[in-house]
Amino acid sequence: MKAGLIEAPGVLKMVERDIPKLEKDTDVLVKIKRVGICGSDMHIYHGKNAFVTYPRVWGHEFVGEVAETGSAVTSVKAGDHVVAEPILSCGECYACRQGRRNACQTLKVFGVHVEGGAQEYVVIPEKNAHIIPSDLPWSQAVLIEPFTIGAQACYRGNVQAGDVVFIMGAGTIGLTIMVNAKILGATVIISDIVDGKLEYAKELGADYILNAKEVDVVKKVLEITEGMGANVTVDAVCSKESFEQAIDVTSTAGRVVEMSFNTTPSEIAPVKLAKGEMTIMGSRHQTGRFPVVIEYLKQGKLPLEGFANAEFSFDQMHEAFDYAEKNTDTVRKIILSME
């Protein structure tokens, strides 16, 4: 079978490998149908992901058909369509015992610490395989994982109906956060520096769009909320400045959700947190969000049609990476098809 390998930073190769074998009786062999390219795959390609080890088959956004199941597998069977939950946790550390497996002390992510979904077949544990409707087009199903990231950000920020949520950045992640916040009944203000991205956000239901190149977003959010500030601010720009701005723009008793893996320190005066009992939290991957997002999908609440705006065949993997690099202002999601 073919596998998309990032051998070392900057070295992307299509290689030939044996079809992986089930190792445990709880394993499932999945025939991959689509894999999505995420910003973090590009970071791995460029050697800018602190967690990855090379060589690595990339890909943590993948869907496919169950080809074979171990003898103890009960929840899925051959032929089922599944989306993969791309994280492996130990089940024993403090985070795992708290039900926060995504923050496991020894978290392993497909395509980062273990081989990912950019290959024709992959073995995953039964509990990582979530059944999806068999009539759902594969090219839409592969968007489930990115929407779980948005669901997690809203879950962490405890977004409530009636809250004003300010999302910084209308990139892929910012948009999935926005869709989730709207489903929960929030009013959404979203910023970006690319008008086309803001226009698409508006199409998907943003209440207010702000071009951060043209306006002072902190001032503008305070103006829209009549001095209150946003109740929940999510930083999906992930720069030194965006984290600082997120603090300045959030209301008393508000929450700041930080998506960033940035290593540059931001400067934040502690009084800004104590004064209004602001809560700052990180959000990473997701925990328990797959069933929630699959349910939204069944209820027709996700804008899956048209969200991915470029599709290539798996054989065109190099073109797809090249396209991702050259079209950052227009690309939302690029997917590769194994059919």
Ligand SMILES: NC(=O)c1ccc[n+]([C@@H]2O[C@H](COP(=O)([O-])OP(=O)(O)OC[C@H]3O[C@@H](n4cnc5c(N)ncnc54)[C@H](O)[C@@H]3O)[C@@H](O)[C@H]2O)c1
């Ligand atoms: N914590 C997690 O679980 C998680 C998961 C995926 C991605 N991320 C992180 O989230 C970030 C966003 O990911 P993405 O895939 O959406 O990237 P992206 O590049 O698609 O989105 C970033 C957006 O921010 C916009 N932007 C840049 N400067 C801005 C500014 N000053 N104000 C407003 N908008 C601005 C860009 O135009 C772009 O649309 C990345 O840093 C990524 O590492 C975190």
Ligand SMILES: [Zn+2]
């Ligand atoms: Zn991703």
Ligand SMILES: [Zn+2]
């Ligand atoms: Zn653990």
